[in-house]
Amino acid sequence: MESPEGDRIKASSSSTSASSPAVQDSPFFNYLSNLSPIQSVKAARYAQRFFESRFPTPPPVFRSPHVDLQRETSFLKSNDVDAGGSDVYGYHSNQVNNKLIACLQKEVQPSSPSACVDEYLTDPVEVEDSKISADLRVQPTNNVGQLLRCGFTGPRENIQKVNDANNGNPEDCVLMLPEQSRVNMPSSLNLVETADYQAESSTLPVSGAENPEQHVTQIVKLQNAGIQHNEQDGSCQLLPESLQSVEAYQDCSDSSRPVSKGSFKEATLYQRGIRRHLQFEAPVVCKSITTHKSHSSHNVIQEVDNSKVPASHTGLESLIFSDVDPGEVSNGRESISYSPTIASWTSFSSSEFVGSNQHSRSLAISGPIPSDSGLHLKSIGRSGPMDSDLIPRLKLSGYMSSKDHGRRDCLAKDSNRSLFSPEAGETHAHVDNYQQDNQTIVETGSAASQCNESMKSLCDSLHMTPSKQGVSSECRILISRNTERVEELNQVSPKTKRQAINAGEGDGCKRCNCRRSKCLKLYCECFAAGVFCVDSCACKDCFNKPEYEDTVLDLRQQIESRDPLAFAPKIVKHATNSPANIVEDGNWTTPASARHKRGCNCKKSKCLKKYCECYQANVGCSDGCRCEDCSNSFGKKADSVYRRVQRWENPSADGTKSGTLKQFSPRWEDLPDISHFTPLSLPYPKVLASSASPISDYQEVPHAQLHQGSTLKSSSGHRHWHSSMSFMPHLCESSAGHGCSSDSAFHDLLKDDDMPETLKETSTPTKTIKVSSPNQKRVSPPQSRSQELRSSSSPGLRSGRKFILQAMPSFPPLTPYMKSKNDTGRSDLKGEASDH
DNA sequence: GAGTTTGAAACT
DNA sequence: CAGTTTCAAACTC
Structure with missing residues (x-):
């Protein structure tokens, strides 16, 4: 090399x-x-x-x-x-x-x-x-x-x-x-x-x-x-x-x-x-x-x-x-x-x-x-x-x-x-x-x-919704390649770099400032984003560099072994605002699990500051969030479907989201996800979620949920995961202004349709999908989900699934990552990193 | 620029 | 799993 x-x-x-x-x-x-x-x-x-x-x-x-x-x-x-x-x-x-x-x-x-x-x-x-x-x-x-x-x-x-x-x-x-x-x-x-x-x-x-x-x-x-x-x-x-x-x-x-x-x-x-x-x-x-x-x-x-x-x-x-x-x-x-x-x-x-x-x-x-x-x-x-x-x-x-x-x-x-x-x-x-x-x-x-x-909407969305990981990674690539050169040219001081980076962050580029993590932990944005640190980073003792690729990989593996979704995007545009987002969520962005891998856990910032991952990503909080007193301008968690439903059913209970919301069965908590599950979206997330049998799950779900009567229909159940899923988000977004866009609209729709029951019905699958604990601090591996889904899936679907499975590659995070490489020489770094 | 706040990540 | 500690970003001054 x-x-x-x-x-x-x-x-x-x-x-x-x-x-x-x-x-x-x-x-x-x-x-x-x-x-x-x-x-x-x-x-x-x-x-x-x-x-x-x-x-x-x-x-x-x-x-x-x-x-x-x-x-x-x-x-x-x-x-x-x-x-x-x-x-x-x-x-x-x-x-x-x-x-x-x-x-x-x-x-x-x-x-x-x-x-x-x-x-x-x-x-x-x-x-x-x-x-x-x-x-x-x-x-x-x-x-x-x-x-x-x-x-x-x-x-x-x-x-x-x-x-x-x-x-x-x-x-x-x-x-x-x-x-x-x-x-x-x-x-x-x-x-x-x-x-x-x-x-x-x-x-x-x-x-x-x-x-x-x-x-x-x-x-x-x-x-x-x-x-x-x-x-x-x-x-x-x-x-x-x-x-x-x-x-x-x-x-x-x-x-x-x-x-x-x-x-x-x-x-x-x-x-x-x-x-x-x-x-x-x-x-x-x-x-x-x-x-x-x-x-x-x-x-x-x-x-x-x-x-x-x-x-x-x-x-x-x-x-x-x-x-x-x-x-x-x-x-x-x-x-x-x-x-x-x-x-x-x-x-x-x-x-x-x-x-x-x-x-x-x-x-x-x-x-x-x-x-x-x-x-x-x-x-x-x-x-x-x-x-x-x-x-x-x-x-x-x-x-x-x-x-x-x-x-x-x-x-x-x-x-x-x-x-x-x-x-x-x-x-x-x-x-x-x-x-x-x-x-x-x-x-x-x-x-x-x-x-x-x-x-167009997609384009807009793309440009408009920069996510750290997504953009940053690419930017980083460029950065990594050219950073040195650029720096030489510019003679940029670390700080300047950082500023530049910050500017660049507008572009989606990230830079870290790690001091003690050696950029080998998720604390490091670069590492978390799956990119190497670049010169522009102000980190110290950085091991997140190509030179230490092996180490980085090993650590990544370790981290993934702990949490398969650790490197999945933390936040995908989600549920907050619009069904479209939800769809997006469900569909492409990340596996459902990833999407709601953690959500935010804000307690003091009210999800109004960048401390909040959701806010930082310009997305509303979702059910997956455990935030308190959420005031996310992009979408309050409380405003999520279930809250609305709750409000609707029990106006008096409106007050605290957590209290009443939790009263709802977990299913309700999952409502947002459920919304994702709209025929189109649902399958996909599952697929994404389960690396092992993404397709199968996906297929299964779709049919079941297609019936929900979402406005969006996929022509074919099995296809959804791709097309519908991937595309739906944008469609929704594009149409967001029109039909599915606003949460309210979506929620209203749900309400009108007497969604609660529907949700209940669908919720089961949904719940299965959403593996995360109530707190959702950790998401369980997709596999479990897939299995659950399977159990519910119809035979026909199963057959399809089987087929799909063969075709589909296993989902990365789900299976423990195998190291092909020898770790020789890495142990030191690892040790250090781990020690850290 | 230093210090504080915040919340995620990591650890126990 | 829950609680605590560590960490780095975000924020404030």
Whole structure:
């Protein structure tokens, strides 16, 4: 890892390539590819998991440990290479311009694009070569400055070209992209890139249009053997990182973050941290991906073929599609139920997304990712069901960590991809958010136009609701990478740093000031957020650094072993205000358990100060909170449904929330959650909550609760968890103003419907979901919940669940995190940390 | 900038 | 599980 690039990259690439072919050729993959839809799904997922496992140790820090376990155990060797690949990150950070990214492909394929493509898909060795060439490609770049800026060598050239193209001749870029997209691009990636590029250039040639068939074919291949694809080239993997970096960069959007080539090592370390962090959040992407999956592959393909879809569309679709991964395709259920999504999605991409890209390219990219998104990601990731599918997506989004190593190679070769991928990833992430809305809409059956609104609302929500963890993590990535450099440039004093950080916190970036915890405890915001401390942090004796990654991971594991949700977002926008929030809560942000993991426990601040986590997160207090005399301006806990109900039933009792509220059965306490449980939302939270059997739970719940009569209906019970869940929040939010938005409205609705009884009925499941004790200080593991849910689930659902379970990855936190790595040398730190 | 307050995290 | 201590952020002056 340490060694910077060149040789290392080569070596890594070679190793990677070598391994990949074997894997693809392995009976296992063959088997997977040949599996029936359902089976294939499993297989695919497995394969992907395999993929994941290949990745460098998935840092528990940022992502759920469970998934990581596999990765760490088996396939991480290539990670070293990735370390070298850190430059990728660097380049990410360096290049703010997505445009450039798009153009990168061109460079990557100096000789023959088509050949490159083939290489990707077919010949690992070739790929390696291409990688090498890619590395070399840096040299040729004329614009040293740009290159320097771009931490990533391969992309740099591309970037330069892109820039040139953008500045001078946009068409060049466009032209290039199409070719690459056709040739090199793994379908989705290319499409995405192309889309981005097009958006950039504002010329909207459809990348896929020229040769739709190829795209389709590629897509199909990807879908069918998405895993293979990834493994072979690692290109997909590359994408993720690139995406990641891009996102991070975008999020931070600190254009002033020159990344030096020499910082590869650092970059690598940071990358890990980032990766972890991202991985942790990656689930969101996955979720979104899942949603995408819902689109029938056929539809997507058709769209691509038609190439009528705007570039952005194409990109999105392709992205989604390819990203979606085979599993989805194979999965008949999903494709069917989601097919509608495509339309909405398409509309979305064309309208909102495209618009964003074209009009303000940086918009999607530059905007710091709202913490919410981060949360979503986390939750999604944990939701697990889609893991296998998610993985590719994650990669796209850049959340896959281990891949990075392999990716370098890919970068060289796939610099295009990686470059593009960032955007794609970014787009993807946004899409996810949007998708949620869209999906919801689709399921709800609302028109595509609604999607736009919902998307807008989502965007707003994203920007408006920064959550520490979510945004911060990404920011941190950027920070971590560039902090040193920036500091050098700025000669910032710690305090200044901190101030800057604080300023940056606006962006979602966090910085800690730990003095005694060594940043190895949850006291440390950085550590808690799953990110490494950066220079800007004012901490002392900090061990939360890439250098101590092992230690950090170990400690994280320890902490997670105590509390699986320890690193889950503390607060997700929740229940406070609006059903939408509730939905959000339930859906994506975090597992229900995580959502209400603790709530706040304010006693003196009345939830009116930042001491209150809820207030700090700009969310209202929920039933999960144990606060006293809550006056949270974002939503009083007392105002939650049950309180209202109570008030309603017993006006005189209105006074103290705790007293009367508690009189209600626990169910009542859970009412907020129940509200989350609205058909759409409920399933998801459960899924999220239970890592073990997220889907199953999810599915089960949905049906039961669908009947509650919420306005939102999911087209299909099993789908909810993805689409409905993920999207619902936004939908609600978007519509919040309209129908479901306000608490009052929601509560009123409940009242009108005589919710109390309904709640009672549903409450049981809900209660099961909510494992936390009355105080909810600790949340019980999702598993228990899942079991409870299972017990209540119908046989049919169970069967579905079983299927799902196979497909779904285990939820990270639930299972004890396994350490793949040796702890040698860490014990000291651990000891210290623990001692502390 | 130092000191206080606050509540989460950690510990017992 | 409850109570206490530790910790760091938020806040105040």
